[in-house]
Amino acid sequence: MITQQQLQLYVVQISKQYFNRPFNHSARFNKRLKTTGGRYLLRTHDLEFNPQMANLTEFEGIVKHELVHYHLHLQQKGFQHNDAAFKQLLIAVGGSRYAPRLSQAPRHLWRYRCENDHQIMRQRRFSANRYRCGQCGAQIFFVGEVDNR
Template structure:
């Protein structure tokens, strides 16, 4: 899907679901990673994540951004926490959250320590074993190999 097809799709969904025209630009923005789309307050344009364009929930993502768009232009509560936003989103059938993409998850590095009594301690941050002791028994700690989750 290219930007012209996206523009036509957004305009069609706007007329169909909201009964109002979409008069600004809708484009793909490849810098978006975890979000499905973005409504820009300054120029009223919409950006969409191109990796989510092939998902079956993409129309719901478009509706979500159009809810921001139409509420902001009518001077009503357009933020996620506002009652106007929640009510209109539910009425048009938009998605509240963007779906998770496969491969978007990074593995977390964990540092494993073992105390002299055999307790295993896992931490996300490395620390100096000369300064700290085991919280259970007070034994000395030694660093084991970091584990990838």
């Protein structure tokens, strides 16, 4: 696992190497980020990264992506995803357009069954007496949780 100090040095190094500009703010991990690789904070100009993606091979592309936001915003150019300047600089430095998908299985799978034995699997549990089967309209019964480990 990479530390906060190593992350800061890594971002500074990538900024000098690919952008020929210094990175003068802080880069840190934010464990609350779940689906995104990182984010650029407009008010403080800091960068936050998903610690789950730090060990992936695509992490350099994620850092470049956030640095594109950073440098374009400081230059007062179009720094948003749909701006032409952003797209051009992202391609020039070889940054990734999207964060890689982390394969996470749902925590729970709930099994339901109707009177006609149609199986219904859901990630969220619901009150079976309030709904009917979508295939036949019969009453639904809760069967139990499926072990998905």
